[in-house]
Amino acid sequence: MPTNGLGCARFRAWLPALAGLAVLSGTSAPAAAEPPKRVVSMNVCTDQLAILVAGEGQLHSVSYLASDPNTSVLADRAIDMTVNHGLAEEVFLMQPDLVLAGTYTTRTTVALLRRLGVRVEEFAPDSSIADIRSNILRMGEVLERRERAAELVAELDRGVTQLGEGSASHKTVATYYANSYTSGAGTLVDEIVKLSGLVNVADRLGLSGTARLPLEMLVLSKPDLVAGGGEDYGAPALAQENFVHPAYRAVAEQGRAVAVPSRYTICGAPFTLEAARLLRDAAGQAKGETR
Amino acid sequence: MSDISRYRLVLAVLAILATILFLLSLTVGPAGLGFADSIAALFSDKAGAIELIMREIRLPRALLGLMVGATLGLSGAALQGYLRNPLAEPGLIGVSASASLGAVIAIYSGLAIVFPLALPLSALAAAVLAVVVVQALAGLRGSTLTIILAGVAVSSFAGAMTSLALNLSPNPFAALEIMFWMLGSLTDRSMTHVWLALPFMLVGWAMLAALGRALDALTLGNETAASMGIDMRRVQLLAVFGTAASVGAATAVSGAIGFVGLVVPHMLRPLVGSRPSRLLPASALAGACMLLAADILVRIIAPGRDLKLGVLTAIVGAPFFLWLVYRTRRKLA
Numbered sequence: 001m002p003t004n005g006l007g008c009a010r011f012r013a014w015l016p017a018l019a020g021l022a023v024l025s026g027t028s029a030p031a032a033a034e035p036p037k038r039v040v041s042m043n044v045c046t047d048q049l050a051i052l053v054a055g056e057g058q059l060h061s062v063s064y065l066a067s068d069p070n071t072s073v074l075a076d077r078a079i080d081m082t083v084n085h086g087l088a089e090e091v092f093l094m095q096p097d098l099v100l101a102g103t104y105t106t107r108t109t110v111a112l113l114r115r116l117g118v119r120v121e122e123f124a125p126d127s128s129i130a131d132i133r134s135n136i137l138r139m140g141e142v143l144e145r146r147e148r149a150a151e152l153v154a155e156l157d158r159g160v161t162q163l164g165e166g167s168a169s170h171k172t173v174a175t176y177y178a179n180s181y182t183s184g185a186g187t188l189v190d191e192i193v194k195l196s197g198l199v200n201v202a203d204r205l206g207l208s209g210t211a212r213l214p215l216e217m218l219v220l221s222k223p224d225l226v227a228g229g230g231e232d233y234g235a236p237a238l239a240q241e242n243f244v245h246p247a248y249r250a251v252a253e254q255g256r257a258v259a260v261p262s263r264y265t266i267c268g269a270p271f272t273l274e275a276a277r278l279l280r281d282a283a284g285q286a287k288g289e290t291r
Numbered sequence: 292m293s294d295i296s297r298y299r300l301v302l303a304v305l306a307i308l309a310t311i312l313f314l315l316s317l318t319v320g321p322a323g324l325g326f327a328d329s330i331a332a333l334f335s336d337k338a339g340a341i342e343l344i345m346r347e348i349r350l351p352r353a354l355l356g357l358m359v360g361a362t363l364g365l366s367g368a369a370l371q372g373y374l375r376n377p378l379a380e381p382g383l384i385g386v387s388a389s390a391s392l393g394a395v396i397a398i399y400s401g402l403a404i405v406f407p408l409a410l411p412l413s414a415l416a417a418a419v420l421a422v423v424v425v426q427a428l429a430g431l432r433g434s435t436l437t438i439i440l441a442g443v444a445v446s447s448f449a450g451a452m453t454s455l456a457l458n459l460s461p462n463p464f465a466a467l468e469i470m471f472w473m474l475g476s477l478t479d480r481s482m483t484h485v486w487l488a489l490p491f492m493l494v495g496w497a498m499l500a501a502l503g504r505a506l507d508a509l510t511l512g513n514e515t516a517a518s519m520g521i522d523m524r525r526v527q528l529l530a531v532f533g534t535a536a537s538v539g540a541a542t543a544v545s546g547a548i549g550f551v552g553l554v555v556p557h558m559l560r561p562l563v564g565s566r567p568s569r570l571l572p573a574s575a576l577a578g579a580c581m582l583l584a585a586d587i588l589v590r591i592i593a594p595g596r597d598l599k600l601g602v603l604t605a606i607v608g609a610p611f612f613l614w615l616v617y618r619t620r621r622k623l624a
Contacts (some may be wrong), residue, residue, distance in 0.1 A: 178464055180479065212595045215479050216322035216344045236401055236469060239464030245481050247347035 022058065035144030035245075036098035036119075041144035042086040042109065043102035045267035046123050046139075048074050050100055051138045052269060053148050061094055070231045073263050073271045088112040126268030128191050129160060133270065152270055159273040160195065168197030169283040171224035176248075177262065178231075182213035186194035189265050191272065192272065198225070219247055226281055227260045228253050232240065258282035298569050301562050306578035311355065312583035316353040317345070319390030319590050350480045356493055356583040358485070359477070359541040360551060362561030364578015365571060366396070366534045367552020368559075369499045371504035372567035373530040376435050377557070378615060381538045382549030384438060385421045390535075391472040392449040392456070393417025397543075399460045407483075411491045415539035421445050422531045435619060475546035477586050488540040495537025498529045503568030505529075510567065543576035548601050550608020551578050557615065 039054065040061045041047045047066035050059050051074050064085055065071045066078035084090050086106040091099060091113060099120045101110050110120050121142045126132045133153055140149020173193055175183045182188035184200070184207030193200040201221045202213060218226070228243060242248055264275040317333070318326050322344055332345040363381065370379040381387045397403045397413035428441035453472050457465045505526045508516040517523060541548075555577045556570055563569045582600070589598040 036349065075304070094458050179467075211596065214321040216320050216348055219348070220322045222340055233462040233464075235399060235460045235461040235462040236404060236467065237399065237460065237464040238468050239462075242479055245347070245426050245479055247343050247481070250343050250347070 009037055009109050033287030036096075036142070038094070038096050039100065039143065040084060040091050040094050040096035041100040042084060042091065042106050043100065043123070044068075044071050045102055045125065046100035047078065048072060048267050048269055049123070049135060049139045050143065051077050053136065053145050053146075054143055055145055057263050058143060058145075060096060061091075069263070070233060070261075071263055071266055073267075073269070073274075088116075092116055092118065100139075100142075126188050126272075127186060127193075128188060129268075131157070131188070132156060132272060156270045156273070159270060163195045163197075163273065163276050165279065166197060166280060169280075171198055171203075171283045171286060172221070172257045173198045173225040173227055173279060173283070174218055174221060174223035174257075175200070175227045175260075176213060176218060176242075177228065178237070178242070180215060180218075180242050181210055182207060183265075184208045184211050188268055188272070189275070192265060192276045193279065195273070196276040196283065198279055198283055215245060215247055217244060219251055223251070224286055225256055225258050225279070227258045227279060227282075229261065256282065256286050275282075293623050294564065298563050301559070301573055302576065305573060305580060309576055309579045312580055312587065313353050313357055316583050316587050317349050318357055319587050320344070320349055321590075321594055332480070347481060348479065351480050351485050352477050352586070353583070354485050355477050355480050355488070355545060356586045357490065357579045359577035360582025361575040362492055362495065362537040362541040362578070363494060363551035363582065364497050364555040365575040366538050366621075367578070368556040368567065368570045368574035369502055369506070369530060370534060370552070372509065372570070373502065373526065375440060375509065376398040376438055377619060378435055378439055378553070378612070380550070380553035381534060381559075382423050382547060383446075383553060383612075384550075385449060386443035386534060386538050387542050387547035387549065388446040388453070388473075389421035389448035390414040390539045391547045393539065394543040395456050395472055399456060399465055407487060408418060409410065411487055411540045411543045414543035415491065415535050417449070418535035418539040418542070419531060421449065422535060426531075429496075452619050458480065470599060471546045473547060474599035474605075475542075475548035476597065476599050477545055477599050480544060484544040488569045489545045491540035491570045492537045493543075495533045495535070495540065498533030499537065500571060502526065502529050502533070503571055506571075508569030510565070530565050546601070548582070548604055550604045550612065551581050554604075554608050554611050555581060558613070 035055070035058065037058060038060045039050060039058055041050045042063050042064035044063055047062040049132065049264065051062070051066070059081065061082040061084045062078050064083045066081070067075050069075040072078060083092070086095070086109055088109045091109065096118065099113055099118055101120055101122050101123045101185060103124045110122065113120050123135055123138070124131070126135060133156060136149050136152050136156070140146040175193070176190055182202045184202040186208050187210060190200050190203060201223045202211070205213070205217060205221065258279060260275050260278050264272055314330070318324070318329050324341055324344070328341060329345050329349070332341040333350065337344055341616065367380045370381065371377060393414040393416055394410055397409045402413070403410040424445055425438060425441045428444070429437040450473060454469050457469050460466070505516070505521045508519045508521045511525070513523070521549050556574045559570060559573045559577055581604070585600050585603040588603055589600060592598060
């Protein structure tokens, strides 16, 4: 476990560097002068950033996940768009002048599209508010929509300031997802928890990155709040059986379960702060002494 | 030492070992509770965190380890006696994989939420089907080879259908759970699972235990057994439904765990002799020991990784299986 944590931390430390490299390559692209007119996005996070930043008719297609309300906040805005599944063939046939992709998914598709001469811009996942800010600005650069991007960043910064003005409750919260996973140090969720004035239990336990939080440890840490996903995928899976386990229910009763839908934190955008607001409000309502 | 006293000694040693492993299983876990504290918490009236962990997380896990292990050991011994085949085992003849498929259909269709008993019942039905199909393919006096081949066919088919059902589920987590259904795990099972599986296992155990005398007679051959007043149809009924009920229930709550039923009877035969009536209770105890030990090891080797039980049992079982195949081949040659 410790080695895993270290590996994760090192990996997290690399992320900003990777993002930086990508920014450099993005700005040095020769096509930067003229705004792209037919943009295809293959990743649910670039989908949502592009929906927020792009001008009228600029964004041609988004991934199939963009219209799934469990993963995408902007699902209702993605519903009328052409859908892609991140396959090279379908994306190439759309004749895009710019393809947006994440740095972790659809790797083979990205390589193939580049060989075919398509301009591909990759975006690293956000692991902090600072990452969100730089990804929004970069989306503004590649789409030639710098003003709109600046507006979004201003909205983000206003939200962060407002959250900072509220008094910190210092209540403890455990994030607990399907398959007993939690968000530890160095994750976007961890920063969101801190913004909401709460203390992340996973941090206290020394977990970093997205790690397993055994049910026993959740019970033992006696959190004031338990923040779960509460997603309904329309079909059951064992992964979500941890939410009906009697031990979990006992903790959720004592510690009050808060539904913080993971669609807010899967991708970084101004809407991510909604997760912090949900947490802060829940902490305000929760009775019980502060620690 | 006489035969019978050695048999009793083996049973006593296995019972003590099972008790020790059961207690160990109760005290191993990520929360790192002290031995005395945790055992005391099991019996205290308080409702604190430690009590919750012990009663709702560790107790069901240890109980299921005991129950599932006993089921696999017992059914392995019973199947080897009934089919008169040293390689018979619920995992190898496709019963576990089919029970998995039954459980998967019940869970992922949502049926098990509306009607909880649908889970063990559906696993049981699929397990019965598997035994019947294997028997039909191999014939009542099927050779070692035909039974194993039929088992491979049934296993692969059930495994493929399980994967298909999980891949088609709209839930994004379902496809990842193929591993659980093929390799088995006891992580974070609850008392609900214990109560769901226990009645079916008890019925199955009773049916298999009732086979003892008949299996003893069967070692002398079908005709001799029949002349001794053994009702072959009753034997078949008990063996098929006993295995299906107990293994079906076990698989429904813990996934398919292989090789326990194969290894355990073979290890015990030199100790208790090859009389099935003696092998049955000894195999049940030893099966429980093996599964509890495996479940303790997965928590020690890779805490926080949720290593599957079937990985450990296969590491021990697969080489053993190869050795058995090799030995069987030499005998035939």
